[in-house]
Amino acid sequence: MNKLLPILLFLSFISVAKAESFTIEDIRIEGLQRISAGTVFNYLPVKVGDTMTDNDAKGIIRSLFKSKYFNDVEVEIQDNVLVIKVKERPAISSIELVGNKDMDSAELLKSLREIGFGEGQVFEQAMLERVELELERQYFSRGKYGVAISSEVTPLSRNRVAIRITMAEGVVATISEINIVGNHAFDDEELMTDFQTTTGSLLSFLTKDNQYSRQKLSADLETLRSFYLDRGYVDFTVESTQVSISDDKKHMFITINISEGEKYKINQVRLAGNLIVPEDELFKLVTIRENSVFSRKAITKSTENLTNRLGNDGYAFANVNAVPEIDREKREVDLTFFVDPGRRAYVRRINISGNSKTRDEVLRREFRQQESAWISTEKVEQSKARVSRLGYFENVNVETIPVAGVQDQVDLDFGVTETPSGSLSAGIGFSQSDGLIFNANVTQKNFLGSGKHIRFGFNNSSINTIYSFGYTNPFVTVDGISQGFNAFYRKTDADEANIATYTLDAFGGDITFGIPISEENRINLGVGYEHTEIDLPSDNNISRYSDFIDREGDSFDTVTLNLGWSSDDRDNALLPTSGISQTLTGEFAVPGPSLQYYKLKYKANAYHPINETFTFSLRGEFGYGDSYGDTEEYPFFQNFYAGGIRSVRGFQANTLGVKEDDEPLGGNLLVSGGAEVIFPVPFMKKTLKSFRLSAFTDFGNVYDVNQDFDAGLLRYSAGLSAIWISPFGAMSFSIAAPLKKEDGDETEAFQFSLGSTF
Template identity: 35%
Template sequence: MKLKQLVAAGAIFSSASFANAAAQNSEFVVEDIRVEGLQRVALGAALTYLPVQVGDELNTFRVTQLIRSLYSSTHFEYVEIARDGNTLVVRVAERPTISNIIFDGNDDIKDEQLQESLDGNGVRIGEPLDKTVLTSIENGLKDFFYSIGKYNADVTAIITPLPRNRVDLKLLFEEGDAAKIEQINIVGNEVFSDAELMEQFELQFDTPWWDFLSETRYQQQTLQGDMETLRNHYLDRGYLRFNVDSTQVSMTPEKSGIYVAMNVSEGEQYTISEVELVGDVLGHEEYIERVLPLTPGELYNQAEVTYTEEFISKYLGRFGYAYPTVTTVPDINDEDKTVKLTLSVDPGKRIYVNRIKFNGNVVTADSVLRQNVSQMEGTWLSNNLLESSKNQLSRLTYMEEVEFETIRLPGEEDLVDVDFNVKEQPSGSFNAGIGYGDRTKLSLQAGIQQDNFLGTGKRVGLNLSTVSYQRSAQITYNDPYFTIDGISLGGSVGYSEFDGSDFNVIQYNSKQWSVGANIGYPINEFNRINFGLTYSNVELYNRGYYEQTEQFYNQFLDGDDPDAAIKYHSYLASVSWSRSTLNRGLFPTAGSSQRASFSITTPNSDVNYFKTLFDGKWYFPLSRNQRWSFLARVRLGYGNGYGDINGNEQILPFTENFTAGGADSLRGFENNTVGPRGVIRSTSGTISGPNGEVYPNDPDDDYITLSSRSLGGNAMALGGIELIVPTPFVEADMDNSVRTSLFVDVGNVWDTEFDYDTYKNFEQASTQNGTLLDYSDWSLYRSSAGISVQWISPMGPMVFSFSKAIQQRDGDDAKFFTFNIGQTF
């Protein structure tokens, strides 16, 4: 910039008219100003940059001011000042406008990152191009490539002129290959071997071919991190005087290999002689001293010192002291190799919340989000309440990401604003169309299903669907904040027609309509209890004849028409408890959730039964960024009848049996096929009496046939473990929408009322449905293993599973690929 000004100044004094006037030491009064060379910049705008007006006296100093002012406007790349009589002539050449920006050859830097860098330097489409900035941009990008070991990298800015004083800007990258680490030498270590220390390093060398995850290319930042890791390794083990004396990085002549040498001084181990707490800890000295991990007589441990400082800071943050200063001052005694630690605490001022704001919520109303925030405006700032608020917001199924930041108000030492930055995700779907699915086959559906209806946080569903096994219509509603205290209220009305044979269960058809209501009460942030009551009216027809269902059917049969449909109604009362500490509503990576429910029909129902169910999931993050996580889950269920009605002992209606198999329970097996099969008992013929009478054969000569479909059972135990891994070829910012996991599923469904001894000696018909098993045996488990990919699509959650059955039983229908829509693990 200064060079151009000097050139322009030289041009001024080379102007004949102005030079002659200067030679005569004559100054002139400006009678008129003429600006030449303007194209896009308006004359009025250009004149605003001139510190000279008509009537002013012009001299060399004022000319210098004028030139500086024009260049500082950033619109001009050349300025010349001339005199025409008493008219000031300003000749300019405008900077060209950037028409397009192109990046070519960049692999290690994304286009978005490059554009952010250019934006920071004022280089963007539609803006004037300052060519002097390009050199610094080129050099900055080269420095970046050098920092990641690409020493042969080059960056060239190419400017292509276009009509109307426009240009295309192209940044051409030649990255080259990164320099590979040939060797890392640690000199001076005696306590720990090279191999032990190298295990701590992210940078590696001479790795086996199969270890493709190791980092063997040189990166300056990574080396700095490894040096800090090395230092912490020693400090955490008492080597308080450890030091990296020097580090040498040398390069091969062709710049393809790097040699790293570190010279270290280990020193000796130090023990803690005394721990003293000084300063103001708000009267909590006794509690803090009791829980401090630092103990006299133990080895010095830097990690524990850091943890202690963070613990005290967070603890004081509970009481509104959001910015305390906690400093550990070591008093080292080199003679006896001990150190006295003095923890100096300054809580600062108590901080209060001025305003709570939400950013990023396009659909969800602020009032809905505010209902899930524990921190209140006007009260002191509590880090516990902020974290609790973040967790509550994250557990909403329509929130993908939630973060918060505290912003101190200018001029106010004790006030902050809290900004919650949220990213929403699909909370349901508007659907209408034709589909084909693994379970549903051909389906027609239309409706709306939303967990965040119109941004109100209310769950509303209106669905009409027809699939191979069911036609249904249902309306559901739930308001999680029916009252300000978080009491929820909901209800549902539904009608369905069901064909069991198409659902992979025994043959029967049903028609059912129901209406129900539920109310929920929050116990605390994590626990909730719900009560519900549902009325159902059921009609069963087109039934198959199975041994396990006869007892249930017999209590409703019409003796005059045994094949007629049966009808019954029930009032089902339920109570459930749920607990969740998950870090997100969908695709959690940490925390746990448990839900236990108990439902029972009232005595005035046509059927008397109860069911209990427990679901539990536990997530354990394996990496700091939680892209690797471990999941353990279990699902337990049991149901049965109680009492008797009109002399008929009650059992669990087979329509309420548990089933397993498929994408949402036991992968590797066909949907709903795991568990007891229907047993069909048939007579072996008849015999004739002496007078021509016809009698059935001896019942001991009967034979049995097994159904090809599952009957289900009144008891269920399912479980599994999963290793959640980063999805290949998917960016990290998509982890909340796409999930990949390696899994092992195990479980069984059984019938505690089945009497195996009654049927075990019967001859079994030759079928392809397997042999009779003891369906009351809980230990006849199945298991499978495989890989699962889950995607939160615009249509709802989708689960794709590729699995192999490990333990299967005779007659089971194993399946390699399954998918499901509407539920995730």
């Protein structure tokens, strides 16, 4: 159509040239079907009453073609009437997408409409060609280089067209080979250890690491460059990169050509500039030394250390630059760190916004940065972290605002987004270890905005009936010492928990104090009281139980001293991806009132991100209890138990360890643990934050008072698990198979629990 434009302009020019200039008395548009005359008039460069010339005729044709509404435009003059004859371009009646399994049709159609290619819009062949190219590019980005895209335009009545776009997606091209050329100091395997792009592994169907991506390859080249620069190769360069694909579009080959250069050492390290901190103190923060191998990583770390040190003294805008002087003949580098501390600044005011419910003092007592003090970057970050860990806020942001007209003062603006800190829940759950569970809980972590915690709970299952109440004041003193008390009543039917038959009734309470010793660590001290009554059925066949009751009685009043230590720097309490949680507790029954025993327990969970989607987790649990003084034997109702979804999955809950008359007795020594690789749900385009899967292996067992620890008695299992934070509570599922078991072990392949996570 564009080829016709010069001809039409020429013909129109001849037509107008035959007549002399005239005044337009009227304008008539002919040939319109869908487009209104008003739309055409908006594009015309002339109007009634204007003097018409040949240049105006050409301008009319240009303007109307530019609107992209028309395939043909003619201009005529009839008795001082300007007649414009047009032929409209067809409208798109429908767009049909065929064969697009890898891309959602609704999303594609929405994207096409946003760029002007949708139902009811004007059809342009050039736009259709651009759409085909863009679809092809989208498939290329997904590794499908064999894609074939064709389109069919079918004319319809009333100047409309139907468009059918067919996509033969083909298969994903995978990387078959990666070659590095020019490396002499290191082999290919070592250089590609941290590459995101690989030739594939058993998990490639999930990680997609064997699919080519220009962005991933660029990141890998930077990783390669850092590898050499961290090992002294100052002159290292990537000379070229070739990416080729096989004729069948299924296999890709990557070749990286490099030049290693020579290895350099550090000859001298100097500090220069305005050293407002003693040079000896700053020099201790420089991690790269004379005669060491040149390392960009060490230089970057040294620069960060120096900047943070200056920031801790109020120089929040300090600038430290490392300048190398390279001697290529000697293959040595002189390194100078230039220090520009800038101006020292005070914090004039700390402002808090967004806390409509929580009192200011609840946040301010967590601050480590104070007003009227030198600003410290370390203390500002500590303050932000402590406020975030309160659990009252969804987001916590900090901005440093220079005070207008003053060069040595700043304001800190803390902006928070509150979340509901209270919860009221009641429900019914089921656990294979606890059976049918009825529960009701009222919790308020931030009672009346004061930061105090209150809780009341009721739990009723086939094993336990529990009533509990608790109160905690996390800041009973300005130093952050916490105080709390708890009261409870518990009735337990051990037979329902796969434990030897007895019934236990207990009530009591405790008072605890928590003492912070660092940002993530606390020591807990407490004293508790418990009244316990044990009932053995008449048909009891467990001699150890009856012997204990005959010797010690069936009713006990126990006073315990509790000592504990806890540390937690995880990023999330329910579904963490990084950090370590540890607890160490000791419970000591004091001599006098009744039984004399002690109980120690250590538990740790560690999480380390493998990449953006995979997390590696390790856990371990150790427990030990024993009697002392006048009590001859450790109380059997204080035993540890192993097996089940919260312990060694694949074995029935609480069934591991010594048995008597086919009844599990538990033990006074517990050893268990495991490892997991946690990953999101595969084949889903959007990651579900509330649901994740893991592949795990567990181990563990309990040992009786007459047994010594023997690693050969440990049981092992492996399987898959899932955790879902559902509207009804946390749900855990596992499918596991024992890797090591003995005769008499009770196994269970599928296990689940509603209301707790593992």
